[in-house]
Amino acid sequence: MKVGLFIPCYINALYPRVASASYELLVRLGCDVEYPLDQTCCGQPMANAGFEQDARPLAERMNALFARYDYVVAPSASCVVFVREGYPRLLEHREGHACVDSRIWEICEFIHDVVRPERLDARFPHRVSLHNSCHGVRRMGLSSPSELNVPYHSKLRDLLGMVDGIEVREPVRRDECCGFGGMFSVEENAVSCAMGRDKVRDHLSTGAEYITGADASCLMHMQGVIDHEKLPAKTIHIVEILNSHS
Structure with a gap:
């Protein structure tokens, strides 16, 4: 499975260790992961502030950038929910596999429901x-x-x-x-x-x-x-x- 890793802008700016851990974890679970370097904000902040139409250029950019991946995975439920629910309103003339809103998953949801590992090679004694x-x-x-x-x-x-x-x-x-x-x-x-x-x-x-x-x-x-x-x-x-x- 070809996975495109989407890292929300606030994680990229404030919690890069979460981004690194997300990439490493998916690779360890056997996924073929890529991190597109030209990605940016999904547009959620504008939409939440009442300016959803201003997010359209970002939605179009993200839809094009992640078009070639089987799955788009992100460590943020709120961003994933916005893409799933907001992009169908923002994007027009979309066809089949290119629709990112139908292929985006929150990372825990993806591991639990799609990868479905029997065990994790992890230890955290706390x-x-x-x-x-x-x-x-x-x-x-x-x-x-x-x-x-x-x-x-x-x-x-x-x-x-x-x-x-x-x-x-x-x-x-x-x-x-x-x-x-x-x-x-x-x-x-x-x-x-x-x-x-x-x-x-x-x-x-x-x-x-x-x-x-x-x-x-x-x-x-x-x-x-x-x-x-x-x-x-x-x-x-x-x-x-x-x-x-x-």
């Missing part, structure tokens, strides 16, 4: 608290929403269960929003920070050393709370754990 991001839960099905009367499942937890030495916990309010929400954190920063503090406290109640999840934006928001209040925890993206040998 207690972690699992963070479920809103896009991942309610737009992508990475876990089951707590408001639905259905048996609980979590693709992230399934993957973490393949890591040697790890102890996985989940907070009491396991899929409550951390308060980031993209533009929400800018326009309603006081509410956003209050939600972030509540969420971090909920995670710390598990006794975890690390908070992990699949969206670097949520982890960045919570790390800001941790740093500001000097709390005894760290955040780490799930791909760094799945790719870990420590």
Whole structure:
């Protein structure tokens, strides 16, 4: 399978180690991976700010850049959801295999549902608290929403269960929003920070050393709370754990 790795702009700028871990993990799992060097933002920030049509040139660029790959994989649920749901509105005269919105996957979703490994050669001897991001839960099905009367499942937890030495916990309010929400954190920063503090406290109640999840934006928001209040925890993206040998 030919995989094109899409790295969202904020991960490229702030968390390049997540990008490297994503590439290394997919290669270790047997994927033929390429990272197109000319990629840029998918357009989500403009759309979230109410200027979706301004994202059209970026959608056209991304659609062309990733046209030759069987799968497009990204370590960000929110960006993947925007491409899947926003690009059909933005792109016109699309045909068959060239439609990137039909071939893009969040990396944990891709590993869990497509690659389906029986084991991972990874070790992370720490207690972690699992963070479920809103896009991942309610737009992508990475876990089951707590408001639905259905048996609980979590693709992230399934993957973490393949890591040697790890102890996985989940907070009491396991899929409550951390308060980031993209533009929400800018326009309603006081509410956003209050939600972030509540969420971090909920995670710390598990006794975890690390908070992990699949969206670097949520982890960045919570790390800001941790740093500001000097709390005894760290955040780490799930791909760094799945790719870990420590």
